[in-house]
Amino acid sequence: MSNLTDLSPVIPRPEHVDRRLAQLMRRGSANVGQSAQMDRLMMMLTRSCDLRCAYCFVGLSEDGYGEAHDGHADPTVFAQATPGMPRGDMSSETLRRAIDLLMRSERPELGLQMFGGEPTRRWEQVVELIEYAWNHPDRRARPIELLFTTNGVNLTAERIERLKPYSVLWQFSLDGDERGSRFRRGHLLPHDTAVDRMQNSIRVLNESGVRWFMNSTLPPAAGGEVMTRYRWAREAGVPAMQMNYATGMTWSDAQSDAYLIGLQEMLLDHAKRPDGFDLFNWRNNADPAPLCADVICDVDGTLYQCGAIFHERRFPELKKVYRRGHLDDTPAFGGLRLTLDELWAATEAGLAYDADELRVFEEGMRLGAAVDLVVQVTKRRLGIQGGGPGM
């Protein structure tokens, strides 16, 4: 490995970022195409959430919480010029139909992500979903990766224990200490209580021995806080982390430069002393973040490219062009996901009404390409191959 003290952070030049973005688009999604091993489905179990994070553009509502949607395409969603969202939670029948669809995939590996809203607010359905998928006759012994996205405020040792037999990977959205959590506001509970519960969940997860990682998101106003978050995670006993930038927001040059410099400092520090801490950013071969190629099933059984939900309140027009069908009329999982080129064409069509909106979206993709460049260049400079130091 190179002498780490010789290395200083580098900001990729705009022409290099453009070239990298073009390469990523040409390569296509790492998750779609003939060579992809896995089909994944994200499940929008509820639109209820304990928090209201400033960087979250998912359409959340407590109206209809606890009421099962009938699972037919909700006509109110596209009734207005600006698409809305269905009311209620995903029913047991809808979640089973969604799993049936995933199981019709021909891929040798399957992935299922519990998402929302906050999935722990539909705990009984989560357990039902996982047990149904795990024991499904069409699974045919294929490996199934279960990813549980959570804000951590409702985690208990009993709940974690309940899912232990299924090797769930817990993706804990966590932004650090009191100050870091200033963009994550308590909604159904006081903010201080939410922060206390999130901190307590670190201990509960560690004591349980399950696989988990901290998923941290920095909005532009906190672009320079990569190292603060990273140091906090290591001191708090977090075993693994993925650092992300918020999409759908305007990043100034100074903010994105600060993020990219922080990212490199974090990688270099980690290369010096991995000490068993797993930094997922080394394995950054994801799609340019706003163009996520995964498919999500909404509470009413409608299937979308997941960006339709991630950016629901920010770019509601994308829901029309990202809609892929409904469980009622989708016989096979194959062919459901768009390629990156198709996704970008749909995005351009969806946001054609406003060049500024399209520019914000595109800038998010460019930042994703810059992040990718930084990771690849840092690995090259350090002579690191594979998943990162210590992997």
Ligand code: SF4
């Ligand atoms: S915890 Fe997740 S779903 Fe809830 S507001 Fe925050 S980012 Fe959105």
